[in-house]
Amino acid sequence: MQGKWIEIKVITTSEALEPVSGIFYSMDCKGVAIEDPEDILSREQGPLTWDFADINILEYGGKAASIKAYFSEDDNPSTIVDYIEEKLKIIKESGINIGEGKVLYAVVKEEDWANNWKKYYKPTKIGKHIVVKPIWENYSNKDNELVIELDPGMAFGTGTHETTRMCVEALEKNVEANSVIYDIGTGSGILAIAAAKLGAKEVLGVDLDPVAVDSAAQNVQHNKLNNIKIIEGNLVEVVEGKADIVVANIIAEIICILIGDVKKVLKTGGLFISSGIIHERREMVIDKLENSGFQVLEVNKDGEWNCITAILK
Missing domain, CATH: 3.30.70.100 (Alpha-Beta Plaits)
Structure with missing residues (x-):
């Protein structure tokens, strides 16, 4: 048309x-x-x-x-x-x-x-250091800011949602120079890119949606990063090796289903950061984590949403 x-x-x-x-x-x-x-x-x-x-x-x-x-x-x-x-x-x-x-x-x-919709989407600071900048906007970054160039297209993840912000904040606290990060349901790739910007050694973004995979791959190119790989498929079917941190910003029910698979691809002592959890589903996720060999370290809240950081014992 x-x-x-x-x-x-x-x-x-x-x-x-x-x-x-x-x-x-x-x-x-x-x-x-x-x-x-x-x-x-x-x-x-x-x-x-x-x-x-x-x-x-x-x-x-x-x-x-x-x-x-x-x-x-x-x-x-x-x-x-x-x-x-x-x-x-x-x-x-x-x-x-x-x-x-x-x-x-x-x-x-x-x-x-x-x-x-683009006229309402402006550069946004999330966490202490990350600034998400639409590729069509100008922005002069300040000291210690890490700027993510983003064109979300049809994929979820612009940095403006509470669940995304909490995941970024959790990554800021926990990503180290040698960290291997898996981002499940990567969407626009924003969390994978944030992890790479924060210094992770290797980042893998996985999504079932080919539109999201294309969007995330393009955003990786916008940010000129060579330590991120974006792939399409189910987590355990397409991933080899184990991660130090797995992050999933989806919904509570899917997180509960994924916990068993996350254990297979997460190192002992590794962290599982999960968000997209409404208040009514928080205890359900915590119970599932604790019954699956995880210890909940932190639960953060923003609006109607929760982000849970748990360690694999």
């Missing part, structure tokens, strides 16, 4: 999503995006599910569903809106609750979708 596009949005209900989206699919639109709060609210609660999700990530806070469709800038938006409003009346008359049933339109640029 290039240039400008007409974005047509219908604010409706989950119940009406199928017939309303059918309106768009019968038209010459270039793409349809659906936001249904029931995708989160109706899911089974439990390990590896959405029970940790914040409903406020949704545009209408879970109170309404919406459908957006994109049309050529040559199309007449008023004509499209009139057509959709007529179709919505028919759906409503058939007994389906369409909620607000409001139709909105705007002219958008494709580059807006990809780049608008």
Whole structure:
């Protein structure tokens, strides 16, 4: 998609999503995006599910569903809106609750979708020494600051999240000149790069997501580091040797699943730094660590999140 596009949005209900989206699919639109709060609210609660999700990530806070469709800038938006409003009346008359049933339109640029978020992402200091700098921003580093050049793209990890900050702070305390570090679920590669900047001898970033692997590898290049390797796959299947520190900024349920594998790739006396743990899951992770041969050394909190540093006995 290039240039400008007409974005047509219908604010409706989950119940009406199928017939309303059918309106768009019968038209010459270039793409349809659906936001249904029931995708989160109706899911089974439990390990590896959405029970940790914040409903406020949704545009209408879970109170309404919406459908957006994109049309050529040559199309007449008023004509499209009139057509959709007529179709919505028919759906409503058939007994389906369409909620607000409001139709909105705007002219958008494709580059807006990809780049608008960048204006809110500025150089950020995390920990005592690490500064995360977007590659498109200018920054003059001060004494003792270690600057990470970062373009997160579609991968998680910009340095602005509490879990990332706590992991960086834990790495600052524990990385030594001869340290071998494994970063599980490396995302943008920010923790792997931080470990290398802090003086680690060897760093390995692992992720199951090929998009994250590409993003992390590019960020390693941005920072001109030659002691980091980024690989795709499951931890124990792609890693040889053992680390002094394993860091994982994921979620509590996944951390609990990973603990057994972490033991296989961590030296005795090595540290496991884990974050992405909400308060309600903290004791679950601590119990799993202690029952698996780890001793918890430190638990740090920031907002709703926890970071746990444990040593393998």
